[in-house]
Amino acid sequence: MRILIVEDEIKAAQYLKEALMQSGYQAESSHDGIDGLFLAQSGTFDLIILDVMLPGIDGWSFIGRLRERSQVPVLFLTAKDAVADRVKGLELGADDYLVKPFSYAELLARVRTLLRRNPVRQQEIFELADLQVDALKRRATRGGQRIDLTNKEFALLHLLLQHKGEVMSRSQIASQVWDMNFDSDTNVVDVAIRRLRAKIDDDFTVKLIQTVRGMGYRIEDGF
Known part of the structure; x- marks a missing residue:
């Protein structure tokens, strides 16, 4: 399983990448919304972990453009805990939502759940x-x-x-x-x-x- 992490906090992205790889996944990271979207649209990832606040384009624009071509599962990460933000993410096509700070055990559980229930629709x-x-x-x-x-x-x-x-x-x-x-x-x-x-x-x-x-x-x- 290949997972793309789009997170502008470099240390956080590196931590997630290393932890996911130790859990048996292939992981790649990007620290910019535009670059991350280019990678995501390649169609080679089984899951995307996406931060909302990104340079280039934010997470809202990212998923809006991604959903035009791909149904790959997306797990949103954000420091915002307002209900409106969670609802907005889900309405735009996110599959799950995790508020920072979070434990890696919780993130891993959500990753496994998404990968089980959301078979990736291949790019057509x-x-x-x-x-x-x-x-x-x-x-x-x-x-x-x-x-x-x-x-x-x-x-x-x-x-x-x-x-x-x-x-x-x-x-x-x-x-x-x-x-x-x-x-x-x-x-x-x-x-x-x-x-x-x-x-x-x-x-x-x-x-x-x-x-x-x-x-x-x-x-x-x-x-």
Whole structure:
């Protein structure tokens, strides 16, 4: 389970990150609302722990924009204990609310409860440059043109988009798309990448799929 902590108090964020990792979770932190929102919209987190008072954008604006694209569970943290503030957070889409100061034991109990009762709704629409992919309908278009993909090509594109900007190694791709252990003598990933490029990049000026020599592949906005 991956948890994102968006908290501008650096020491508090570091404490929560280390404590959650010791409890068996993967945790990442951000100290700014705008940066935190960018990470949250990547669709790779199972829960977000969100402070209300943040630089960049506050927690209210953060969750309002997040809920336009994601239903990932959100636990609000705030020093404000007024009922109106708790109600506002819940109405905007928060799943739970914890008032500072709090004990880590209480926070951990709430985290576990949210993760049990709120399966994450996976991101459905991915947009990159003029590429749009609807994961639910399994439809891809670029520049308004429909792109016909095989099941494996779609799975490969979907995987790259889920990790937009990250380098995916051949072994990671092979295990997640083909459910196979990577063999250095097998070029199935390279062949699939070439076929996918032919469909989404070759006829367009801006190229999206990059080869990172000696490491693997990534997809990002133009080069």
